[in-house]
Amino acid sequence: MASHTVLPLLLLLPFLYAAVADDAAPGPSPPGGELNLTSILESGGQYSTLLRLLQATQITEQLTSQLKNSYDGLTFFAPNDNAFTKLKIGTLNGLTDQQKIQLLLYHVLPRYYSVTTFQTASNPLPTEASGPGGMYSVNVTTTTTSHLVNMSTGVVDVPISSTLSAKFPLAVYSVDDVLLPEQLFGTSHKGKASAPAPAGQAGAAAGKASARKKGGVPKSDVAAVPVAAGEEAGDSENTAAGRGSAGWTTIAAFALIMAVVNLVGA
Template sequence: MEFSPFPLPYLAISLATLLILTTPKLLTEAKTSPVAPGPTPAPLNLTAILEKGNQYTTFMRLLKVTQVGQQVQSQLNNSYDGLTIFAPTDNAFNNLKAGTLNGLDAQEQVSLILYHVLPRYYSFVTFETASNPVRTQASGSNGVYSVNVTSSTNQVNVSTGIDETPVQTVLYSDFPLAVYSVDKVLLPYDLFGPKPPAAAPEPADEAPKKPTKKSPAADSSPAEAVTSPSAASPNGRTVGWSFAVGLGLFGLFCMGSRL
C-alpha cells in the first residue's frame, strides 16, 4: 500500500492556515484599491433641449430677456423637487392678439414666463395625482398664478381660466426636469382676466359761496313795496283820483270866497 507524503488531515490544516493568513491582506487591498469612476452625466441644458425642438425661438428669447432661463438652470442644480416647463411654440406666440406682449411691462413679462414653470417634476403619470390648483413659479405677493391640470389615460390638459391647451409633445422627461410642448401661450388670469372697475373719485370740498350784490329793487322790503304802490295798480289809481278831486274842490272854494 502506498502512502501520500502529505496526509489529508495535514493538507487541510495547511490550506486553512494559508487562508487565514492571506484573507486580511486581500481585504485591505480591496479597500484601498481605487475604483474606476463611472461616466459623469452631462449637465442639463434647457436651451439645448429647446433648440433641438427647432420651434421655440420666441420662448427662448423671452427666457433670456427676463433671465428666467438662468433662474431655471440654477434651480435644477439645487432643487430636490425638480421642475416642469411648458414651452409654447412660435406659432402659439404668433396667434396672440397683436400687442399682447408689448402691453406688458418688464415685471409682467417675467411673471408670464415664470407662469410656464411648475416648481416640481411632473411626468405624465404623476400629472394624474396633481392636486388643483397647481401653483407656478410666478406665484407670489403679486398673485396666486396657478393652473388647473386634468389628466386622462393618454391626454393632459392645462387650463388658466383664460385659455386651455393640451400637452402635445414630450421634449424631455427625466428627473429633475420635464419639458412639454404646448400650442398656446398660457395667459395667467391675474394678468389677463377682467379688471375690477375703478373706484369713483371722492367729490372735492365745495368752497363757501361769496354773497352776491342785489339790485336796489331786490333790497326793498315788502313793507316799502306796499306803501309805494305802482301807478299801474288799482290802489294807486284810486289814491291819485282822490287827490285830484280834492284839489279841484279846494280851488272852487277859494274862487267863491273871492267873489
C-alpha cells in the same frame, strides 16, 4: 486577552468613520447637461420667440440654479412659435419687463411631473409666478385612456402637444398656446388674450421665492420622480436611503468606540 480584542476593533474604526462621513455628505447635484433648457428648446426647432424671451429675462439662469439645489425638479411648458402668433397684436409689447417674467414663470411648475404623475396631482397646481394676491396656479385634467394632459388657466385651455424632454429632474412639454394667467390678462374667451393688466395691479413678481411660498403641492399628491423611468426612480430612492442610514451608522460607530473604551479599562 483584552489587548488581543482591542487591536482588531481599533483597525475597524477608520472604516466606520469613513462610512459615517459618506452618509452625512449631501447628494450630488444632477449633471449640468441634463439641465440645459436652452439646448432642449433649440433642438425642438420651433421655439425662437420663447428663446428670445428667456434670454431677455434671464429666466434660464434662474431655473438652472434652482435645479442644482432642489431634489424636487421642475416642469416647463414651452409654447411654440405658432402659440405666440395666436396672441392679439401688441400683447407682448404691452407687458412690462416684470410682467414678462411673471408670464414665463407661469409656465414653470416647481416639481418634476411625468405625464403619469399628472394623474395623481391635486388642483390647483402652483407655478413659479406670483403677485400681490399670492402664487399663480393652473388646473390640470387628464384622461386615463389617452394620457392626455390639459392645462386650464382661467383664460385659455391647452393640452400638452408633445414631450420635448422628460428625464428627472427636468420635464419640458410643448404646448400650442401661451399659458395666460388670469391675474395678468383677466377672463377672456378661450384661446384669445385680453389686454394685460396695468403694472400696478399685477405687482412685482416673486419668481425666485415662489417655490418657497406656502401652498406648494404636498409630496403625497405627486411623485417627485417619473413612474416610467426606473433608473431615475432608483436614484432618488438611493438618495433618500442614504440620508436615513447616516443615523444608524453613527450609532454603530459610537457603540464600538464605547466597547473599545470598556475593554481598555478592563
